[in-house]
Amino acid sequence: MPATPPVSARERARASFTADLLAAARTRIAAEGAAELSLRAVARDLGVSSSAVYRYVDSRDALLTLLIIEAYDEVGTVVETAAASATAADPPADPGTTWLAVGRAFIGWAREHRHSFELVYGTPVPGYAAPPDTVVHATRVWAVLGATVAAAAQRGELGPAALDGVAHGLMSTEMIDAAVRLVGGPVAGPAVPRELVENLVVRTVPLFTTLLGATTAELFGHLHGMTDDHDALLDAVLAAAGASVGLRVPLGGG
Amino acid sequence: MPATPPVSARERARASFTADLLAAARTRIAAEGAAELSLRAVARDLGVSSSAVYRYVDSRDALLTLLIIEAYDEVGTVVETAAASATAADPPADPGTTWLAVGRAFIGWAREHRHSFELVYGTPVPGYAAPPDTVVHATRVWAVLGATVAAAAQRGELGPAALDGVAHGLMSTEMIDAAVRLVGGPVAGPAVPRELVENLVVRTVPLFTTLLGATTAELFGHLHGMTDDHDALLDAVLAAAGASVGLRVPLGGG
DNA sequence: CTTTAGCGAGAGCAATGCTCGCGCATGCGC
DNA sequence: GCGCATGCGCGAGCATTGCTCTCGCTAAAG
Numbered sequence: 001m002p003a004t005p006p007v008s009a010r011e012r013a014r015a016s017f018t019a020d021l022l023a024a025a026r027t028r029i030a031a032e033g034a035a036e037l038s039l040r041a042v043a044r045d046l047g048v049s050s051s052a053v054y055r056y057v058d059s060r061d062a063l064l065t066l067l068i069i070e071a072y073d074e075v076g077t078v079v080e081t082a083a084a085s086a087t088a089a090d091p092p093a094d095p096g097t098t099w100l101a102v103g104r105a106f107i108g109w110a111r112e113h114r115h116s117f118e119l120v121y122g123t124p125v126p127g128y129a130a131p132p133d134t135v136v137h138a139t140r141v142w143a144v145l146g147a148t149v150a151a152a153a154q155r156g157e158l159g160p161a162a163l164d165g166v167a168h169g170l171m172s173t174e175m176i177d178a179a180v181r182l183v184g185g186p187v188a189g190p191a192v193p194r195e196l197v198e199n200l201v202v203r204t205v206p207l208f209t210t211l212l213g214a215t216t217a218e219l220f221g222h223l224h225g226m227t228d229d230h231d232a233l234l235d236a237v238l239a240a241a242g243a244s245v246g247l248r249v250p251l252g253g254g
Numbered sequence: 255m256p257a258t259p260p261v262s263a264r265e266r267a268r269a270s271f272t273a274d275l276l277a278a279a280r281t282r283i284a285a286e287g288a289a290e291l292s293l294r295a296v297a298r299d300l301g302v303s304s305s306a307v308y309r310y311v312d313s314r315d316a317l318l319t320l321l322i323i324e325a326y327d328e329v330g331t332v333v334e335t336a337a338a339s340a341t342a343a344d345p346p347a348d349p350g351t352t353w354l355a356v357g358r359a360f361i362g363w364a365r366e367h368r369h370s371f372e373l374v375y376g377t378p379v380p381g382y383a384a385p386p387d388t389v390v391h392a393t394r395v396w397a398v399l400g401a402t403v404a405a406a407a408q409r410g411e412l413g414p415a416a417l418d419g420v421a422h423g424l425m426s427t428e429m430i431d432a433a434v435r436l437v438g439g440p441v442a443g444p445a446v447p448r449e450l451v452e453n454l455v456v457r458t459v460p461l462f463t464t465l466l467g468a469t470t471a472e473l474f475g476h477l478h479g480m481t482d483d484h485d486a487l488l489d490a491v492l493a494a495a496g497a498s499v500g501l502r503v504p505l506g507g508g
Numbered sequence: 509c510t511t512t513a514g515c516g517a518g519a520g521c522a523a524t525g526c527t528c529g530c531g532c533a534t535g536c537g538c
Numbered sequence: 539g540c541g542c543a544t545g546c547g548c549g550a551g552c553a554t555t556g557c558t559c560t561c562g563c564t565a566a567a568g
Contacts, residue, residue: 010514010566035289035377038555049517051558060556122377124474125289135478162497163490166505170487175480205480205487206494210460212476213467220378222466224389226429226459233424233459236417240460243416244498251420264535264545292524303548305527314525 018056020046022070025063034064034119064125069137071116076140078109083144087151095152096242096249102144103211103238104231110215117219121212141211143182145204150183152247153200159246167202168195175201203245210241272310274300276324279317288318288373318379323391325370330394332363337398341405349406350496350503356398357465357492358485364469371473375466395465397436399458404437406501407454413500421456422449429455457499464495 024042039060043050057063082105086093093101110117120138152158176194179201183192214237217223218230227233235251242249278296293314294304311317336359340347347355364371374392406412430448433455437446468491471477472484481487489505496503 008566014514035379039557040555050556051518052516054557055515118377121470121474121476123289123372138476162493162503162505166486166490166493170483170490171481172479201480202487202490205477206464206491208476209464209467209471209491210495211467212470213463213465216375216466216470217463220375222375222392222462223459225426226455227425229424232420233456236420236424236456237460237463239416239420240498241464241495244494249416251416262535268545293526294524304525305549306547308526309546 014056021053021056021063022066025067026070029067029115029119030113033115034067034122034125037064039063061125064119065134067116068119068134071113071120072134072137072140074113074116075106075109075120076137076144078105079141079144081105083148094248094250095148095155095157096247098148098151099145099207099242099247100235100238100249100251102148103207103214103241104235106141106211107215107218107234110219114219117215121216142204142208145207145211146179146182146201149200149203149207149245149247153196157248158203159243159248161203161244161246163202163206163245164199167199169198171198171201206241206245210237214238268310275307275310275317276320279321280324283321283369283373284367287369288321288376288379291318293317315379318373319388321370322373322388325367325374326388326391326394328367328370329360329363329374330391330398332359333395333398335359337402348502348504349402349409349411350501352402352405353399353461353496353501354489354492354503354505356402357461357468357495358489360395360465361469361472361488364473368473371469375470393432396458396462399461399465400433400436400454403454403457403461403499403501407450411502412457413497413502415457415498415500417456417460417499418453421453423452425452425455460495460499464491468492 021042024045025037028042028045029037037060039053039057040050043053046053057066079102082101083098086098086101110121149158176198179197180192180194183197183200214234218234223230223233239249239251275296278299279291282296282299283291291314293307297304297307300307311320333356336355337352340352340355364375374388403412430452433451434446434448437451437454468488472488477484477487493503493505
């Protein structure tokens with residue numbers, strides 16, 4: 001049930017081939033990493049000449065960009081699902097537990113899709129700056145983290161944080177606007193004070209950088225030889241970060 | 255005053271050329287990034303043929319490894335200096351302030367030497383795992399962080415942390431041994447209980463992952479458009495991390 | 509039915525990492 | 539002081555990459 005009738009046969013063929021192309025590239029990246037991705041190689045995998053690929057994608061970097069967007073959406077879905085099933089549990093998880101679940105899910109995704117993680121959160125590929133089309137997809141993880149902090153605030157469970165003193169006037173107005181839109185949701189409930197929203201936004205930053213830093217350290221070997229139980233160590237890092245922004249993260253005894 | 259007499263002229267020439275080679279590679283990396291480093295290009299810069307370079311270095315990756323070690327030592331020196339001048343100030347900085355200074359120095363180094371940061375903390379280059387020769391140099395940053403936490407403990411200024419409950423039995427014995435050696439120092443003072451040392455080691459982990467995550471986020475554009483004052487936001491992240499492991503970080507009115 | 513637009517293939521260009529064989533010169537052992 | 543061996547630099551060459559261009563063919567559009 002396509003929105004527009006089966007369009008032309010050509011367009012269908014084109015879409016189909018593009019999908020195959022992306023799939024092949026994804027496979028090669030999973031096997032060898034983004035830096036090794038060779039357009040000629042995926043062309044060979046597909047049984048077409050290398051020049052034919054250029055009918056469907058502008059350049060190697062453009063192909064990478066497509067895959068970056070895919071990866072952002074993938075991890076976005078993973079953390080959204082983790083957060084959703086935490087809050088949908090019976091009894092619903094408190095925000096601290098949700099944060100822990102989200103963090104574990106993020107790290108788990110990165111472990112399973114190392115090269116996708118590298119693609120989006122690792123060293124940017126040589127020449128290009130992240131195209132603007134990617135930022136929308138990148139925000140999904142941020143949104144989940146922000147929602148968790150906001151939920152804690154709403155339940156009155158948010159403790160004080162070391163950053164409270166400097167949070168005011170820190171974020172750009174655009175950022176706060178975006179956050180207000182998220183918190184307010186589609187319905188216009190009682191207005192949430194901007195200062196509170198800003199404070200919540202600032203609190204999500206350490207959560208994000210912790211996710212990024214912990215996962216990078218884990219995957220890139222900076223924790224090598226330090227422990228036999230990486231999961232437990234990462235849990236400790238997550239717990240510390242959660243506590244630092246006022247979440248109560250239950251560790252150990254469960 | 256060489257330790258061994260001027261050795262042979264050949265050896266001196268070899269050492270000299272190797273130094274030139276590294277310098278040229280360093281320059282090119284600073285200009286274009288590690289991924290773009292071309293052996294042929296540095297050969298051209300040096301006015302020799304590309305094949306001549308292979309007399310001095312096994313491969314492109316081996317050259318990268320040499321530069322990785324240099325970069326580790328560079329950042330190690332930077333953070334050591336920052337910590338030293340903080341504690342040497344009058345009055346000496348408390349551990350929380352030292353941590354802030356160390357964090358700022360780390361981020362500052364990364365900003366000034368973006369490509370060096372990418373080299374050591376970014377996505378590992380394609381095929382190879384970090385050669386064991388690099389780990390010794392990598393520990394210097396860890397040592398500074400650990401010493402800061404240890405100093406706070408010694409002064410009785412270390413607050414409780416969310417990870418206290420799970421810290422025991424977390425780290426490998428080798429890791430704790432290494433830390434004991436560091437804390438004990440060259441002289442054999444009163445024995446520090448291993449459990450305390452382990453707790454201190456676990457506390458340095460969030461500090462390191464915060465450094466890594468905050469710097470990665472900053473340099474790789476994940477904080478884009480969120481604030482106009484990146485320094486202040488990063489300070490907030492550092493403060494949160496410090497507080498989460500029991501350091502008192504004075505921010506704002508400081 | 510004719511024209512036009514899309515598409516695939518192959519050759520080709522400028523690079524890359526790395527190997528190999530050739531000569532030259534330097535320095536060590538005799 | 540001399541001769542051989544070793545170190546060294548060079549150029550050619552191979553396989554690979556991203557990307558461009560031209561040539562036909564085929565299928566859609568008018």
